[in-house]
Amino acid sequence: MSAPQPPPTPLGWHHLVELGGCDVAALDDVHRIEAALRAAAKAAGATVIDARFHKFAPQGVSGVVLIAESHLSVHTWPEHAYAAVDLFTCGVTLDAEPAVALLQAALGATTVSRQAIPRGLTESARGG
Amino acid sequence: MSAPQPPPTPLGWHHLVELGGCDVAALDDVHRIEAALRAAAKAAGATVIDARFHKFAPQGVSGVVLIAESHLSVHTWPEHAYAAVDLFTCGVTLDAEPAVALLQAALGATTVSRQAIPRGLTESARGG
Numbered sequence: 001m002s003a004p005q006p007p008p009t010p011l012g013w014h015h016l017v018e019l020g021g022c023d024v025a026a027l028d029d030v031h032r033i034e035a036a037l038r039a040a041a042k043a044a045g046a047t048v049i050d051a052r053f054h055k056f057a058p059q060g061v062s063g064v065v066l067i068a069e070s071h072l073s074v075h076t077w078p079e080h081a082y083a084a085v086d087l088f089t090c091g092v093t094l095d096a097e098p099a100v101a102l103l104q105a106a107l108g109a110t111t112v113s114r115q116a117i118p119r120g121l122t123e124s125a126r127g128g
Numbered sequence: 129m130s131a132p133q134p135p136p137t138p139l140g141w142h143h144l145v146e147l148g149g150c151d152v153a154a155l156d157d158v159h160r161i162e163a164a165l166r167a168a169a170k171a172a173g174a175t176v177i178d179a180r181f182h183k184f185a186p187q188g189v190s191g192v193v194l195i196a197e198s199h200l201s202v203h204t205w206p207e208h209a210y211a212a213v214d215l216f217t218c219g220v221t222l223d224a225e226p227a228v229a230l231l232q233a234a235l236g237a238t239t240v241s242r243q244a245i246p247r248g249l250t251e252s253a254r255g256g
Binding site for chain 2 (some may be wrong): 004005006007012013014018024031049051052054056060062064066068071072073077078079081083084088090098106107111113115117119120121128
């Protein structure tokens, strides 16, 4: 194995998406959440490796899809009509836009706010 | 089910951690990565629900631990001596500090940079 080289900057993007005013029934349906997250991964052009979903009592769902390009996750709070989504993509082949649009539609979100955080090492850390 | 109420602000914190200058062998060892991430979840005070790990060819590991309080994930790039960690916590009972310290030690990271992003709805979205 050759000596490790500093990663490119950024190495990837971490999209954090807040979905508000969602369909409360959708947020509490683990099967719908799983179908939506898997469809979102596909819409982004991601290669799905594995996935885990969990239904909480009395309400709420968590799910993660491991993709070759990192991961997607969703956590839902039906009591707040809210879902937190994150999509961490490395490489340049993925498109987060259709994934977010699909999840917004699937969960009936009436508000969407997003931020994309660059991942990787800062200049000072790259020299470390 | 009563009408959904807007979530508290913030509903949780998403800790994004960049670990640089890591032990390359550790980054490529799925068993060590799994042990470290599970130990980090425990150190944070989290309740582990499920976990998935994957070893890539030729190198690199991805892993996610679903916790009752959301999730932890790690993605490693041995070729860059780099690991990207995220820890999404909701509620006030979790402490990210010991989890980050444990992962830093387990992966032999020589540089650590972090940010904590508040999750939940913005004021405008809360009224939506």
